[in-house]
Amino acid sequence: MANPGMMVGATEGRLLTILARLCNARLAVEIGTFTGYSALCIAEGMADDGKLVTCDIDPDAVAIAQRYFAESPYGHRIELKLGPALESLDTLDSLIDFAFIDGDKENYPAYWEKLVPMMRTGGLIVVDNVLWSGKVLNPVESSDRGISELNARVVKDERVEAVMLSVRDGVTVALKR
Numbered sequence: 001m002a003n004p005g006m007m008v009g010a011t012e013g014r015l016l017t018i019l020a021r022l023c024n025a026r027l028a029v030e031i032g033t034f035t036g037y038s039a040l041c042i043a044e045g046m047a048d049d050g051k052l053v054t055c056d057i058d059p060d061a062v063a064i065a066q067r068y069f070a071e072s073p074y075g076h077r078i079e080l081k082l083g084p085a086l087e088s089l090d091t092l093d094s095l096i097d098f099a100f101i102d103g104d105k106e107n108y109p110a111y112w113e114k115l116v117p118m119m120r121t122g123g124l125i126v127v128d129n130v131l132w133s134g135k136v137l138n139p140v141e142s143s144d145r146g147i148s149e150l151n152a153r154v155v156k157d158e159r160v161e162a163v164m165l166s167v168r169d170g171v172t173v174a175l176k177r
C-alpha cells in the first residue's frame, strides 16, 4: 500500500488507546480507516462490548484493514463502513463517546460540525494533522484551508474545551461540554 506515512504511528496510536480508555468509550467513530492501524489502537482502549465504526472510501485500503481486524483480538469491536464518511455518520443514532477525525482534510470543518452535536457530554473528539507540517499558517491548497478553518472554529467553539498537542503532526483533543 502506498503512503504508509498516513498511519498515525506508535506514539499517537498509544495516545488514542489511552484517550478511548479514559473516556470509557462504548461507541466510537473514526473518519479515515486506511489500513486499520489507528482503528485497532482505538478499539484496544474500548470495552469488550464497545463498538468502533470506522469509515473510508478506499476499497483497497479497507480490504487490508479487514485482514488485520480479523487477526486482532480487538477486531470484533470494529465495524467498517465503506463510503463517504458524512453519509456513514448519518446511519448512527446513538450518542458518540469518542471520535477520531483523520480523513480528507478539505472536509475537516464539515466533519467537526457534524460530529459535535452527536457527541455525549464528556465525549472526546480527537483531530489529526492539525499542524499539517506548518501549512496551516499559510494555506494554499484546499487541504491546507480545511485544517486551518477547522483550527479557527475549534478555538471559538464554546461547545467544547480543547487543547492542541504538538504530538507528531499536531493533535487536537476536544472535550464536549
Ligand SMILES: C[S@@+](CC[C@H](N)C(=O)[O-])C[C@H]1O[C@@H](n2cnc3c(N)ncnc32)[C@H](O)[C@@H]1O
Binding pocket: 006, 007, 008, 009, 031, 032, 033, 034, 035, 036, 037, 038, 039, 055, 056, 057, 058, 061, 083, 084, 085, 086, 102, 103, 104
Ligand atoms: C490519513 S489516512 C487515515 C489513516 C488512519 N487513520 C491510520 O492512522 O492508520 C486518510 C484516509 O481517509 C480516507 N478518506 C478520504 N476521503 C474520505 C471520505 N470522504 N470519507 C471517508 N474516508 C475518506 C482515505 O481513503 C484514507 O484512507
